[in-house]
Amino acid sequence: MPPKAKAKTTAETTIESTITTLRQNAEAQFAHELAELSQADTRQKPPNWQLSPWAVATYLLGGKLENGFEISPKYIGSRRLMEIAIATLATDRALLLYGVPGTAKSWVSEHLTAAVTGDSTLLIQGTAGTSEEAIRYGWNYALLLAAGPSMAAVVPSPMMNGMNDGKIVRIEELTRIPADVQDTLITVLSEKTLPIPEIGTAVQAQKGFNVIATANNRDKGVNELSSALKRRFNTVILPVPDSADEEVAIVHKRVASMGKALELPIEVPAL
Numbered sequence: 205m206p207p208k209a210k211a212k213t214t215a216e217t218t219i220e221s222t223i224t225t226l227r228q229n230a231e232a233q234f235a236h237e238l239a240e241l242s243q244a245d246t247r248q249k250p251p252n253w254q255l256s257p258w259a260v261a262t263y264l265l266g267g268k269l270e271n272g273f274e275i276s277p278k279y280i281g282s283r284r285l286m287e288i289a290i291a292t293l294a295t296d297r298a299l300l301l302y303g304v305p306g307t308a309k310s311w312v313s314e315h316l317t318a319a320v321t322g323d324s325t326l327l328i329q330g331t332a333g334t335s336e337e338a339i340r341y342g343w344n345y346a347l348l349l350a351a352g353p354s355m356a357a358v359v360p361s362p363m364m365n366g367m368n369d370g371k372i373v374r375i376e377e378l379t380r381i382p383a384d385v386q387d388t389l390i391t392v393l394s395e396k397t398l399p400i401p402e403i404g405t406a407v408q409a410q411k412g413f414n415v416i417a418t419a420n421n422r423d424k425g426v427n428e429l430s431s432a433l434k435r436r437f438n439t440v441i442l443p444v445p446d447s448a449d450e451e452v453a454i455v456h457k458r459v460a461s462m463g464k465a466l467e468l469p470i471e472v473p474a475l
């Protein structure tokens with residue numbers, strides 16, 4: 205039997221009873237775990253990271269802190285893969301999570317960003333219609349026409365915001381983005397700058413900036429990554445569950461969290 209969770213403080217109970225959003229993002233949903241980890245974390249942190257790589261791994265894979273606080277596992281599967289993913293984020297390589305649909309690519313990407321930067325909302329959704337503007341920047345056309353190009357008329361993309369703030373940017377379904385638009389990423393990933401030629405300047409990425417992209421290989425309408433872009437990524441292939449037990453554990457966890465979000469009466473599904 206796992207030990208009982210600590211009794212909730214009144215603050216936590218009030219927060220829970222006032223939440224009405226349908227789905228909270230990871231950093232809000234697991235705020236108490238992130239706070240406990242941050243308190244227990246004495247290891248060295250890469251620049252601009254909220255937690256050390258060790259604490260990020262514990263957040264993803266679960267574990268028990270010295271003070272007895274239990275961190276729930278988010279990813280069920282190989283520890284090694286998660287360690288490679290975390291280590292990649294601390295280098296100048298971007299991370300590509302690759303695999304068939306439903307292997308937790310998006311899930312891992314959200315939790316990694318939540319743990320590393322405390323903000324999983326810098327997100328670019330890749331579609332066949334994703335334009336360069338969605339990756340670089342757009343213009344406030346009223347300002348542009350009135351006063352010409354200037355920084356004030358630039359509408360930043362999540363990528364530009366992430367570079368400015370030294371945060372991790374997520375790109376979902378990278379391979380759905382048309383190949384010529386994908387290649388916009390090459391300069392960003394190799395030079396860590398985003399040129400704005402119209403005003404003769406560039407945004408320089410701050411330390412801590414990196415990109416996590418997800419892509420799946422078995423779907424209609426995917427565009428192969430160019431080899432130039434591939435080389436800028438460390439690829440981690442997320443496998444399907446190893447064993448029936450693992451699959452049961454994943455379903456169990458998912459049913460429990462969905463039930464909680466929908467406020468269904470708790471009933472453990474029969475196995």
Ligand SMILES: Nc1ncnc2c1ncn2[C@@H]1O[C@H](COP(=O)(O)OP(=O)(O)O)[C@@H](O)[C@H]1O
Nearest residue numbers: 278279280281305306307308309310311454458
């Ligand atoms: N290995 C795993 N560990 C924990 N949860 C998993 C695992 N594999 C799948 N899941 C669950 O499956 C759900 C769907 O995964 P998702 O990230 O949307 O898949 P993908 O983006 O790879 O298509 C996730 O929300 C997660 O709850």
Ligand SMILES: [Mg+2]
Nearest residue numbers: 309310311418
């Ligand atoms: Mg996905």
